[in-house]
Amino acid sequence: MVVFLHPAILWLAALAPILFYISIRRKGVSVPFPGISLAKPLPRARLKWLPPLLLSLAFVCFVIAAARPRTAEGVQKKKIIGVDVALAIDLSGSMQAEDLKPDRIGAAKATLKKFIKGFNQGRMVLVAFAGRSFTQCPLTSDGNILVSLLDQLDVGSVRIDGTAIGDAVINCINKLKGSSASKVIVLLTDGENNAGAVDPITAARAAAKEGIEIYAIGIGTPGGAPVPAYGPLGQKFYLQDQFGHILLAKVDMNTLREMAAITGGRAFRAADNKALEDIYDAISHMKKKELTVEKIRGYHELFPYPAGLGLMLLFLGGALFGARRRLS
Numbered sequence: 382m383v384v385f386l387h388p389a390i391l392w393l394a395a396l397a398p399i400l401f402y403i404s405i406r407r408k409g410v411s412v413p414f415p416g417i418s419l420a421k422p423l424p425r426a427r428l429k430w431l432p433p434l435l436l437s438l439a440f441v442c443f444v445i446a447a448a449r450p451r452t453a454e455g456v457q458k459k460k461i462i463g464v465d466v467a468l469a470i471d472l473s474g475s476m477q478a479e480d481l482k483p484d485r486i487g488a489a490k491a492t493l494k495k496f497i498k499g500f501n502q503g504r505m506v507l508v509a510f511a512g513r514s515f516t517q518c519p520l521t522s523d524g525n526i527l528v529s530l531l532d533q534l535d536v537g538s539v540r541i542d543g544t545a546i547g548d549a550v551i552n553c554i555n556k557l558k559g560s561s562a563s564k565v566i567v568l569l570t571d572g573e574n575n576a577g578a579v580d581p582i583t584a585a586r587a588a589a590k591e592g593i594e595i596y597a598i599g600i601g602t603p604g605g606a607p608v609p610a611y612g613p614l615g616q617k618f619y620l621q622d623q624f625g626h627i628l629l630a631k632v633d634m635n636t637l638r639e640m641a642a643i644t645g646g647r648a649f650r651a652a653d654n655k656a657l658e659d660i661y662d663a664i665s666h667m668k669k670k671e672l673t674v675e676k677i678r679g680y681h682e683l684f685p686y687p688a689g690l691g692l693m694l695l696f697l698g699g700a701l702f703g704a705r706r707r708l709s
């Protein structure tokens with residue numbers, strides 16, 4: 382089967398009809414190619430549209446060549462012991478609370494990096510959420526890419542604030558569907574679900590139907606912690622309610638425990654940095670399942686064929702342009 386290394390480039394082929402139309406509308410086009418005497422008997426009407434057609438087809442050939450068509454030389458199958466993990470990290474404003482050091486989001490990212498670097502038996506997908514959820518990295522076994530993309534995340538990466546736990550879980554489910562490995566969602570949050578279209582319990586039931594376990598981590602001290610904010614001049618203050626009381630960001634552990642129970646997973650509370658590290662260490666020893674993966678041995682490149690045909694059409698079309706000018 383022919384596949385393309387850069388399939389998006391193929392959209393450029395849609396420009397060929399436009400180039401053809403522009404070419405036949407122009408007058409007195411000069412192309413630095415030699416004419417051929419065999420073209421003289423051809424009717425002038427045919428010479429009017431034939432060269433632009435050939436050059437347009439040459440453009441299509443070059444586009445196909447640039448998209449790098451290739452065929453797989455062979456597929457190697459092997460068995461590995463692995464697990465596919467969806468990492469869902471909360472980026473809501475309350476993750477700036479400082480009951481973990483330097484703050485919740487800083488501690489979460491630092492520990493998550495260690496977890497990613499030590500994970501070598503399967504694939505991971507990175508999902509971020511606040512008031513909505515998005516995929517930061519699709520399933521990959523490349524830990525360096527995951528760490529690099531994790532570094533780009535911070536509080537505020539999601540423009541809509543809030544905590545859409547259910548939506549994040551549904552996003553993770555969609556990314557893990559179809560996998561034959563053991564499937565796990567590692568959900569890290571510090572708040573209560575207050576946004577999104579799907580409630581957490583409904584999302585957990587959907588995960589259970591797909592055979593996906595949820596390992597839920599509630600980050601933050603039991604009593605909660607104030608959430609810092611900064612004014613336009615950089616002055617620091619803590620968020621307050623309408624009565625002037627400092628707001629304390631608390632995690633809804635009851636919901637996380639219920640989600641974990643529904644899916645056969647576990648729920649943890651990370652009250653400090655050490656506890657957070659211990660939790661990820663425990664998760665790294667989760668049960669794994671043998672699966673068969675396919676690895677392509679190599680590819681046979683096909684781009685020389687459309688490139689060569691394009692050069693032939695380019696030369697012939699240019700030659701006919703020259704012949705048409707001499708006959709006009």
